[in-house]
Amino acid sequence: MLNFLLKRLLAIIPVLLGITLLLFFMLRMLPGDPAQVLAGQMASPADVEIIRVQMGLDKPVYIQYASFLNRLVHLDLGVSARTQNPVIEEIWAKLPNTVLLALCAITLACAFGIPAGVIAAVRPYSWVDYLVTIASLFGISMPVFWLGIMLMIVFSITLQWLPAGGIGTWKHLVLPSVTLAAFVVAFIARMTRSCMLEVLSQDYVTTARSKGLKEKAIIIKHALKNALIPIITVVGLQFGLLLGGAVLTETVFAWPGLGRLIVDSILARDYAMIQGSILIFGLLYTLVNLVVDLTYAFVDPRIRYE
Amino acid sequence: MNNIYINTKNNDIEPDEDVKSSSGRGWAKLKRNKAALMGGIFLLIYIGCALGAPILFRGDPSAPNLMDSLSPPCAKYFLGTDELGRSILGRILYGSRVSLMIAVGVVGVGLLFGVPIGLISGYYRGKTDFIIQRFTDMMLAFPGFLLALALVAILGVGLENTVISIGISMVPLYIRLVRGCVLTIREEVYVKAARAIGTKDRHIILRHILPNVLAPITVQTSLGMGTAILFAAGLGFLGIGVQPPTPEWGSMLGSARAYMMGKPHVATFPGIAIFLAVLSFNLLGDGLRDAFDPRSKI
């Protein structure tokens, strides 16, 4: 397993470098003068020159990249043209909110999705199975922002049970989490169902039955435990996708997270912020994938004891 | 003593008439799948709306008519009007053109770049494959929507840029998919045999490998069109996709937010349109996958 760990760690290094490269060049792909772009439309020519020297934009490209990396390591992502605060500070303030939202959503999704998928697989073609299948199809076809708006109309405006947006109490967390969870729960239910169906058709399940084990033991101890291995991988990847989907949900519910920050930055052409936040998102996603891989290795004894 | 080698033509076993080719069996299975059939019907309705929009709705869907602003569904306006008094039904019908164009465009970009690159990467392996794979890894280091978002930030807003951004974000998926298939197929005996007799690479790729990759590509394309519509609507909703006054379902939803309080219908109907369109692609894609590629993991 140590081997596996090392290989995975080594594999993300080029990816991380690649992310930084991508974002480094992103700035330079924009039309116009990068220094002007970074400084923003409000800046005076003097400010632009200061930025130019500060960012080393007058030096050759490879030196620029090197200093870019250097600054990254020192957590210097530049200054937001919109708020004049350091990018890293703004991100640091908003990131926990997005992570909180994503964690709530994934927990909800697993709590409902996995049992639903198991039941659907154990009783194929029953009404439960049809219900789960249809609900899942609906879930992955629904635009997350529309669902959010609909929920808001029903629960905040009409019934007035929950607040329509912003952050504060647990009540503020409900609608955004449920909205964000909808797509994921559908996906997880489908994955669970198909993984369980595949496992249930395996020989070792027949062996377990032939030993006279109780049905519950067969489903949970023999089948689900095996099915969870690929399911965990999927859940981990979904968590990463949630970070992306958060963008829309945060906008709908005015949730002060990283997703909304990106959108506001794009609309305001605040490129240092765009670059910084997308970089952080990419890093986070890569990290999540790594954790998923490691969990997978830990849970599957065939890899753990290699 | 009879000849021990019996001529089996003398028996009365019926020959296996019903043996179909694997694609023949696939079509039969697809036709049996009611959900996929429903998806197919929805899709035809959708395409019908897109093509027939000028016939189904007279007039300019983007022309403002402030007198009738924000009226709920009634006899004159079947689905009501939006904040500028435009018929929502009309905008949805014309919006179907836009979303269909985007879906086809996005998938087109994905296929155009993804398939050849995937084929080359998988077939030739070696350094080319390594570089292409690292590049794909980099692109896949971001969740899909975020990548499209980043590209929009660089390229700018509007219909063309929406298509390009989402299309590019789909390319790595196609590359991965095609490459995976190619890696498996190239180890098949018939491919090795073809190489052994000196068949040109291009011939092998086009005639032996590509046909076998078609099934998963088709599934991915159907599902991908649904995803494209969702992404485009998302960008539109945020205001950085297709720009007004072009009727796009997502941006219609975006501008409807301000009127949610009293006039929920403005937000409801475009959302239903998006939902039905994506649902039809998903139903069809699922059916295609069950019929032609049941062991796929997508």
Next chain:
Amino acid sequence: MKVTSEPLLSIKGLKTSFHTHDGTITAVDGVDFDVFAGETLGLVGESGCGKSVTALSVLRLLNPSMTTIRGRVDFNGKNLLDLDPEEMRMIRGSTISMIFQEPMTSLNPILTVGEQIAESLRLHEKLDNKKAWKKAIHMLEIVQIPSPEIRAGQYPHKLSGGMRQRVMIAMALSCNPCLIFADEPTTALDVTIQAQIIRLLEHLKKGSNTSIVLITHDLGVVAQMASRVVVMYAGRVVEEAPVVELFHDARHPYTRGLLKSIPVITQDKKTRLNEIPGIVPNLLYMPKGCSFHPRCSEAMDICKKESPPMIHLKKNRRVACWLTSDDYGEN
């Protein structure tokens, strides 16, 4: 080894059908045979003849929504097919158990080998965790796995095919069943390992009153281990005989064909191997009359029209063939 006159297991008219999109496939079509206490019964036939399905039907391990099972399976005074699922479950693993063909896939990859044996013991013998684990190690010892304490804590992927099959045997024996169905226990193994497993099974059988139904297509294994043989073809029993009689005086052309097709190690390399021409019929399109007639060198007119009756020659000796009926006149 006592052989009482009352059979331990009595299968009468077993009919198992699968419902598929292409039609209903009757994999087992009216099978009868008995198993007596303490004996080893060989159930022989080609792949697809229904022998595995017979065993799975007796244990009711088939998917009930896709299969229909008719007939009687009398065991200990009850018809197993009439039992409710809970009663059937308690019989499985404790009174009747099964050894499967593919040791590679028949063990759960994420549970230790010891745990897979221990769970039966905890369930059926009501042992506590500690005692169950100890007994599991003991079972591994009985099936001659070296270092059983270490092996018990290992996962299946660490064991070779032969060792995994030994584990399967240990699992099947753990609760002292009176009947074991061994479904092609050696087919998936190397020839040398096959011999070891056969020897192990013979060794384990000595001094115990457990009956074994040995399902196989390998007549060599049958000759070594079985006392009686039932031959199946296309879902039906075509012949039954004590083992020596089967090998020396097979009556059904199919059995004769099978015996003739065994390659002799001393035969000249240049002689053709004997085969039964043709292939097993598609269960959806069974031939009229005797299901074997298209491949039979001795087929008569009546064989093509009517299915032959089962002719009982003596106790435990029967053949389903018009040829035999000819010799003996009417049934």
